[in-house]
Amino acid sequence: DTAVSQTPKYLVTQMGNDKSIKCEQNLGHDTMYWYKQDSKKFLKIMFSYNNKELIINETVPNRFSPKSPDKAHLNLHINSLELGDSAVYFCASSYEEPRGRTNTEAFFGQGTRLTVV
Amino acid sequence: AQKITQTQPGMFVQEKEAVTLDCTYDTSDPSYGLFWYKQPSSGEMIFLIYQGSYDQQNATEGRYSLNFQKARKSANLVISASQLGDSAMYFCAMRADSGGYNKLIFGAGTRLAVHP
Numbered sequence: 636d637t638a639v640s641q642t643p644k645y646l647v648t649q650m651g652n653d654k655s656i657k658c659e660q661n662l663g664h665d666t667m668y669w670y671k672q673d674s675k676k677f678l679k680i681m682f683s684y685n686n687k688e689l690i691i692n693e694t695v696p697n698r699f700s701p702k703s704p705d706k707a708h709l710n711l712h713i714n715s716l717e718l719g720d721s722a723v724y725f726c727a728s729s730y731e732e733p734r735g736r737t738n739t740e741a742f743f744g745q746g747t748r749l750t751v752v
Numbered sequence: 753a754q755k756i757t758q759t760q761p762g763m764f765v766q767e768k769e770a771v772t773l774d775c776t777y778d779t780s781d782p783s784y785g786l787f788w789y790k791q792p793s794s795g796e797m798i799f800l801i802y803q804g805s806y807d808q809q810n811a812t813e814g815r816y817s818l819n820f821q822k823a824r825k826s827a828n829l830v831i832s833a834s835q836l837g838d839s840a841m842y843f844c845a846m847r848a849d850s851g852g853y854n855k856l857i858f859g860a861g862t863r864l865a866v867h868p
Contacts, residue, residue: 668855676791676841678858690853725797737785737847738804741856743797
């Protein structure tokens, strides 16, 4: 049983297209995240949702729009893809109650390698 | 501002030897957690070990141990008896309580190569 699964694993698309990445977790976690890993392997948080509510929104272009239909799912939609969007996108989840706890590890999906050509 | 620094872009170690991967952090929050993750060439992120800011003892998980020096703000990962399968990227991360929700912030990573 995969704990955090994201699809697709690979995505190759042309500039200007719109694409979505889906993520699901079966761990019963209340918080989900999107991270971006660039070509230098640097990982940076993009968004975080807690119980379907957006709680962290880093300085990400508004072409990126996350959606959380329920606390087990967090999707990422990207409009008007640009070459610089090429990266690996990781979904992750964790259990945050009580709020602000610092001892909770995040579980990551396998990553989606997005290539914009 | 919260920050994680990993100063070793690459390290190599002989199989069966021990290796230390460095991590320093910066935060003004009194409560925080430090994590190490492993990313093999297959790409997944694997949680290895956790250390809390109030923990009195260094964390250990099998061959992994964390050398936590709070005054120096360092949280080095020690891998004992290295195996070929330990070759991977290793990321140090921190979660700090900002009075509400928090986030994991990552260092730049260290690429470890284990040689036979």
